[in-house]
Amino acid sequence: MSDLIRFFDGHNDLLLRLYSAPEKREEIWLGSSGAGHLDLQRMKRAGFAGGLFAIYVPSPGEGSMADFMALMAHAPFEVPLPPPIPHEKAQPVALGMAGQLYWMERAAPDDFAICRSAAAVRAALDAGRIAGVMHMEGAEAIGPDLDALYLFHALGLRSLGPVWSRPTVFGHGVPFKFPGDPDIGPGLTDRGKELVRLCNQLGIMIDLSHMNRAGFDDVARLSTAPLVATHSNVHALCRTPRNLTDRQLAQIRESSGMVGLNFSTSFLRADGMAATDMTLDPMLRHMDYLIEKLGEDHVGLGSDFDGCTLPDPIKDVTGVPTLFRALADHGYDNALLVKLARDNWLDCLDRSLKG
DSSP, X not given: OOSOOOEEEEEXXXXXXXXXXXXXXXXXXXXXXXXXSOOHHHHHHHTEEEEEEEEOOOOTTOOOHHHHHHTTSSSSEEEOOOOOOOHHHHHHHHHHHHHHHHHHHHHOTTTEEEOSSHHHHHHHHHTTOEEEEEEEESOXXXXXXXXXXXXXXXXXXXXXXXXXXXXXXXOOBOOEEESOOSOOSOOOOHHHHHHHHHHHHHTOEEBOTTBOHHHHHHHHHHOSSOOEETTOOBTTTSOOTTSXXXXXXXXXXXXXXXXXXOOOHHHHSTTOOOOOOOOSHHHHHHHHHHHHHHOTTSEEEOOOBTSSOOOTTTOSGGGHXXXXXXXXXXXOOHHHHHIIIIIHHHHHHHHHOOO
């Protein structure tokens, strides 16, 4: 395999980096310092063609990624979840992160485009621009009356996870725990069920990553759209509640849905640890398993760049071609690699978005 494979990524947290250090945003986005996992130049070199860019509201007093990962350095572990965030506190932060996405487009109009439909994503890719789709990880900013969902949809929101692990007025997430099971806590609230219906109506994809089993089942029962987990792995191979059980994978397959392979070491390693000293073999095992359970048309990448600890062979976005080479050496032909890299996500967006 010699040609660079362009790929669409199901999840990254670059907007949080930009929002957290506005005085450095030009350096973070346009510079070449090599800090973090993503910047424009490295994305272009790696073949990053587009992705879902997450709006994530951090909990008050939330420490650094290194601090968070240190809590998962040795198994067994259970990281305490922070309390809910009121929407009146979350909404200004979420709007600020949406503004960062708009700034990214304004700062590099020839290289980056905010996309509101699958057709717009394809057009951006054809033009050689990185396609950015606005995603929300945890719906605290929406509020119980749901009115803000119309606002964020107008701004370009096309993918939403009702929870990020901590509870919201819409439902309950899973803890960062090992070993553990996603069958914990109640399902969607009445407001959460209304949120699902309105997302279907507006054509906003619902992300099941971070959601507990009861909430997952509620979405599966209520939603008319494909079931999607933008950045999750296989529970049978890594027993964290953040990963998907065989039953959940079957539900996703039945809906013609999608799973993006998460690059986080703590969701890949059989011991559940956040340690980076690992080969790519666990990634290959998770990919093999996802394809076995879902079929080769329903699996892609969901890196969690800038929101996780990566395996040493990956390090940052420039390591994705290394993963593709490993998959090729593992026996995946070029047609399958292109599906996993890009086409499956594009087809899923075709099935999920309304524009």
